[in-house]
Amino acid sequence: MATPFLSIVIPAYNEERRIGSSLEVVLKYLGDQQYTWEVLVADDGSADGTASIVRRKTEGGETRVRLLSLAHRGKGSAVRQGMIAAEGQYRFMADADMAMPIEQLDDFIDHMAEGYDIVIGSRQISGARRHGEPAARHVMGRVFNWAVRLLAVGGFQDTQCGFKCFSGDVADSLFPLQRTDGFGFDAEVLYLAKMRGLRIMELPIDWYYQTASKVRPLEDTYLMVRDILRVGLRRIRGSYRP
Numbered sequence: 001m002a003t004p005f006l007s008i009v010i011p012a013y014n015e016e017r018r019i020g021s022s023l024e025v026v027l028k029y030l031g032d033q034q035y036t037w038e039v040l041v042a043d044d045g046s047a048d049g050t051a052s053i054v055r056r057k058t059e060g061g062e063t064r065v066r067l068l069s070l071a072h073r074g075k076g077s078a079v080r081q082g083m084i085a086a087e088g089q090y091r092f093m094a095d096a097d098m099a100m101p102i103e104q105l106d107d108f109i110d111h112m113a114e115g116y117d118i119v120i121g122s123r124q125i126s127g128a129r130r131h132g133e134p135a136a137r138h139v140m141g142r143v144f145n146w147a148v149r150l151l152a153v154g155g156f157q158d159t160q161c162g163f164k165c166f167s168g169d170v171a172d173s174l175f176p177l178q179r180t181d182g183f184g185f186d187a188e189v190l191y192l193a194k195m196r197g198l199r200i201m202e203l204p205i206d207w208y209y210q211t212a213s214k215v216r217p218l219e220d221t222y223l224m225v226r227d228i229l230r231v232g233l234r235r236i237r238g239s240y241r242p
Contacts, residue, residue: 003168004064005035006109007088011042011078015096016049018210022098023057023065029102038064042082045072076178076185083166083175091171095162097210104205108165117170117198120156120190121163127204128158155194156202159187160224163205170198177240184227191231195240 008026012019019041030037041054054067070081083091090112092105100121108119123130160183166174170193180188193200234240 002036004038004088005090006030006033006037007086007091007168008037008039009042009079009082009086009091009093010039010096011044011075011082011093012046012050012054012096013044013072013075013078014046014048014050016046016053018098019050019096020053022096023054025098025102026094027057027062027065029105038066038086038088040066040068040082040086042068042070042078042085044070044075044078074181074185075183076188077181079185080175080178083171086171087168089168091166091168093162093164093166097162099208099210100161100163100205101208104163105165107203107205108163111201111203112165112167115199116201117167118190118193118200119165119203120159120200121161121205121207122156122158122202123161123205123207124157125202125204129204129206130209131207132209133207156190156200158202159190161186161205161207179234180227180231182223182227184224184231187228188231191235192240 008030010019010022010026015022023039023041026039030039043051043054051067051069054065057065058067066085068082068085070078079093083093090109092108094100094102108121111119122128164186173196174189174192177192178185178189190200
């Protein structure tokens with residue numbers, strides 16, 4: 001099979017309630033495009049029917065949908081393995097809740113074509129719009145962003161948005177170096193990218209809070225800050241040097 005133009009990597013953990021509808025939205029959008037594509041669902045050891053729902057898509061004759069059945073280690077691990085397994089010229093990471101309208105993927109691809117190595121969705125910069133986000137969730141994001149800028153990588157208003165696009169060559173070089181299995185992996189990958197002088201754009205998006213979100217404001221803020229402390233320590237020790 002020829003290298004697809006676009007790979008969409010969807011990390012999923014116990015997403016049986018929405019993975020089917022999310023895939024339908026993605027596949028409908030991709031069916032209207034002129035380029036070649038593939039969709040990889042990186043199932044992070046789900047204990048529910050997530051894998052069987054995705055498998056029904058693959059068994060229905062849609063060879064461009066792939067299921068990666070992984071041991072449960074965390075979102076960062078699922079994204080890493082999905083990005084490494086993907087084959088596209090561009091590789092787009094998308095949360096399973098599809099909190100961003102999939103049509104905005106067009107903007108990511110357009111800016112990648114301008115020469116950017118990475119385009120990251122942002123819910124925070126000018127032009128972005130958040131819909132229905134609880135105050136506690138917003139505060140969690142700002143606290144974590146402060147920690148990221150202080151301890152790991154500066155220059156970004158929103159490192160944690162679940163929609164990011166990488167060129168295939170960049171994904172192949174960055175994700176094997178990623179060590180964070182949890183939610184803090186985004187900041188680590190962006191730190192590695194900045195260390196290599198890659199061109200990164202922060203793109204404002206529309207983002208709709210999903211009531212079935214698995215993010216736990218207090219516990220996950222603590223875990224993400226812990227991940228960032230570890231990235232900072234690795235940076236100080238020179239662990240990321242080639």
